[in-house]
Structure formats: structure tokens, C-alpha cells
Amino acid sequence: MAEPKALVPASGHDKLMIGQSIAGIYVAHAILILGIVIVAFPIYYTFVASTHSLQTILRPPLPLLPGDRFVENYYEALFGGVGRIGGVSVATLLVNTTIVALGIAIGKIVISILSAYAIVFFRFPFRMVFFWLIFITLMLPVEVRILPTYKVMVDLGLIDTYTGLILPLIASATATLLFRQFFLTIPGELVEAARVDGAGPWRFFKDILLPLSRTNIAALFVILFIYGWTQYLWPLLVTNRNDMNTIVIALKKMISFADADTEWHLVMVTSMLAIVPPILVVVLMQRWFVRGLVDTEK
């Protein structure tokens, strides 16, 4: 935790704002710190458990401080393979999940930005019909269409493939709507200026629309990456082989009903490793898109 800076308001100003009292700041900080502790403690405890041996974990109480088996546990999980999921290593799971999450995030962005582009900037027959078709799918969650989708995937032989994991989750009404709303704010004069300047539809998209959408793309990427990373139901259905599992599914499979049957230390390691990539994406991308939001270029 940072140095005791309790008297300095979060904005960084060294003076109190009007109507602020020192007591108020203490109370506010106490509440905030309490909130952080409540949220962070389970994660910390998971980390602690991931550094102890299975025997220590199974013999309560679990110590509050990290143990000495950090390197062994993480090495075993990452490269050795976990028995209950057929000896597949967590590294494989991480690769799988990264491919799936990236595929879903990028695929959704590409498809939705293109469909929003078509709907907003082109006049074609049944334009509004297509818009409403996309819009209506918002009301159909994945679960509702899961059986037909599964059948299609089986027929296409896409079970246990990355394509099968990614493709059905790629269409996104939400992202399409988001891009549509953003595109609608682009002044018509800008479009016309580009036309006069000799930019065809593709050039306009590439040179003007994409650069202006950077912030939106970054924000969506963060959201969609995490959405892809945490997918549960669809990967559960469409993967049978252990080495095609995503980390969330594998984590579930690692846990047995019988406590003694479960390699808890490896489960904890896997949990910790499953958290890291989304956090990384949020932390890295957040800086990027906050900067984008601050200097809006409109």
C-alpha cells in the first residue's frame, strides 16, 4: 500500500476543497480501504494457498502468510500437467484461452465495426430491416440458441477446434450498436469532405473512421477480452478433449467432490494464473484508452 497520504485528496491537490473537513476525508478513506480489503482478501488468500503444499491446505487452519512452495507449485502446474485433467499443463490452457479470448474480442470488433459501417453510411434496400435483425438478437442470449448452434458445430465438425470455440460467440449486437451510435455522431460534412477529397468507401473507413474509433475499439477490446476469457457454458459444450479446454473449464474439472481427490494447491495456482491475463489487459489498455478519452479528437 502507498505511503500514508490520507490527508491528500485523490485529485492530488494539496488544499482541501470547499466544504471538505479533515474528519470527512478520514472517514471516506477508511470506507475505501475497508472496501479494498474486502475485495482483495479472497484473492490474497488464494495466492497464499497457491504457495503451500497440498497437505498444509488440507490441514486447517490455512496460514495467513505465503508458504515456501511458490516455485514448485507454479512450475508443476505450468509445465508438469495436472492429473485430474489428463495431465494437461496450465500453460496449454493459458494458450487456449488467450487464443479464444483474442479471437472473440477481435472477431467481434471486426464484424461489428463493419456492420455498423454498412448500416450507418450506406443506403441499401432493407437497411433498417437488417438493423432491427441485429438489434433483436440482443434479446436472444447465447443460452437460448445453444442447442441449434451446437448441432451446427457438430455437423461442421468443429467440436474441439478453436473455430468452434470462437465462431458462435463472435456476432455482437451490443458492439454493433455501440459503433453505430459513435458513427452517427460523425458529422455528415466530414463524410462529404472525404468524398470531395477523393476517398472512396474503403479509404474513408481506413483513413478516417478507424483512427477516430480508436478509443471505442480499445474500450470494447477490454470488455470483450474479459467476456471471452470468462466464457463458461459454450466452451464446456464444445470441447471434449482436455487439451482444448479453456482455463475456466479446466479449473472446474480439477475440482472433485472429494476434497482429498483435489489437488488444491494446483487449483489455487491455476486460479491465480487465470486472473493474470485479464488484469494485464485492463491495466495496460486502461492507460491507453483513458488517454484517448482525455484528448477526444472531435
Added chain:
Amino acid sequence: MATVDLKDVRKVYAGGVEAVKGVSIAIPDKALCVLVGPSGCGKSTLLRMIAGLETISAGTCSIDGKVVNAVGPTERDIAMVFQNYALYPHMKVYDNMAYGLRNRGMPKDEVDKRVRTTAKTLELEHLLERRPRELSGGQRQRVAMGRAIVRNPKVFLFDEPLSNLDAKLRGQMRVEIKSLQRQLGVTSVYVTHDQLEAMTLADVLVVMNGGLVEQLGAPLDIYEKPASTFVASFIGAPPMNLLPLRGGQLVDAVTLPEIAGNAATIGFRPEDCEVGADGAVSGDGLRLMARVEGVEPVGAESFLYCAAGGGKIVVRVAGRTEVLVGDQLPIFARREKLHFFGSDGKRV
């Protein structure tokens, strides 16, 4: 360079609204043609049809003798300056100006040369590396102009380019646009709703109303001989005084000259009014008594807002005035300064 010819051009929108109802204008080479009119008169639609941004429902538009009805905006070789400048917000000034050239496949060093030359003309050299949001309104306006000039097109199209600037800057840019246009000798079409801009810029002035051309000609000709009450009240600031004639008579008139035809309206400009009783001003003309309702001293001149002849009139007097609100004032307008309009609003 190029002429622009419009022949009976019409625009009917999908909903059946007819925005332009048959307009024919011939703009000679190197001329600056100003389309002026109130909002909704079809002037912007007409400009956009010349640009190729709107389809032409009927009639023909030719640039340089070639009918361009079916030609896209890119191939028409026109450049347009938009009301909100429409600069690409994510591009530097340099790239904003170079974009159109690059899209046409011009070699890099040629693009660079052209952009720098244009930037020099417009005194934009020190801004080339900035982005539009780092510029003031006037600077953005210049960049928008630069983007048009750098292309060296056949025709410039201006869509109310000065309406987002403050009054002082507007005056400056007006002079600058005029001299640039002269210097470059590019045929231009300029849309505005500001009659001052229209008067000062135009070689050919087109006054539009309700999708039709009300009057077309040299600015001062239009000023001196407005073709209708609409033009009379639109061109000139403050506008021409128009008073209704009933059975050839005017209320409050002391003397009324012979009335042309069966005019229904008599008009005279505020600056053509003389103030003074019978003895002070003499000659044939309209003489009427007015009651002063408001006085606006502007410095070099003063405007007297009066009730007279069954309507409201404005009288311009030079310099300061001693007239007070409530005064009864004898007004005189010479016979040759009077305008008569028929019951259909047309000049008689």
C-alpha cells in the same frame, strides 16, 4: 479555367419535397457567384448538387461545358469549404491538406511542394504540424481554405464558410477570400445567408427564395433595382422600407407622386430618406409624416425607427441626431428613389 452552367435544375427529395424548383444560372469563367437567400430557400441544396453530393432530379449541371450529372464529386474536380470546416480531426494540418492530393495518387514530393506553397500563401506554415483541435476558429477556416486551394480545382464551392466566425474575423476573411479568388482566378460558387457577404463578394449575385431564383445580376444592380419585394427586403441593411398602397393612396402621405402602374406597395431605402419640412427639401417625391419610436445612434450614422404610412419604416441619417422618441418628423424621398411593386410583389 471553367464555367458552371445550370439548366433548369430541380431537386425533389424522396418524400416529395421540392427543394429546388428549376434554376438556371450561367456562371462565367473566373467569376465569384454568390447564392443568397433565407434558410430553406434551396441555396445549399443547389451548391451540393454542383458538388455532386446530391443527385440532380431534373435539368443539367455542366462544368467546363461537360454535363456532370452522373459524375461523382471526386471526378468533378471541385473543392469545397464547409460551414463547420470538416477538417479531419485526427490528422495534422499538413495531412489534412495533403489527403486529397495523396488520394489522387500524386507523387510525394509534388504533394509536399504544393502543401508548402499553399501554406505559405495562407500563412499557415507554422501550423502545419498541429491538429485541428489546437487551432482557433479563424485558423481552422484557413486550413479548410488551404485544403481547397491546394487541389487547384476547376471550381471552388463555399458553403457558408464564415458563419462560425466572430464578426471581426468574418470581415477579414471576407476580404481575404475575395482577393484569393481574384488572384487564383478560380470560378467559385459561394452560399451565404448574410446579405453583406453577398453584396461585397459577388461578381454574380443570385437571390433565391422558395427554391427559385428571385433575381440574378450584379450586386449593385440588384440593390438599385430589386425585382420583387422579397429581394428589396432581403438585400440592404436595414432593408428597404415597404409601405402598402390602398387604392393608389398612402396613409399619412402629405404628397404622393404619380404612382407607376397599379402598384400595391411603395418602397424606399432608409438611406434615401431626407428629413425636413416642406421648405427645407424640395422636389418631386414622397412626403409623409412619421412618428419616431426608436433612435439607434451607431456613430457614423443613426437609424430612426418610425411609424408612418400604415407601417414601420427606418430612416438613416448621417452622424448624430437630435431627434427624440415621440417626435413627429417630416420625411421626404425623391421620386427617382422610389420603388413600386405590384400586388404579386413584382416590380412595376
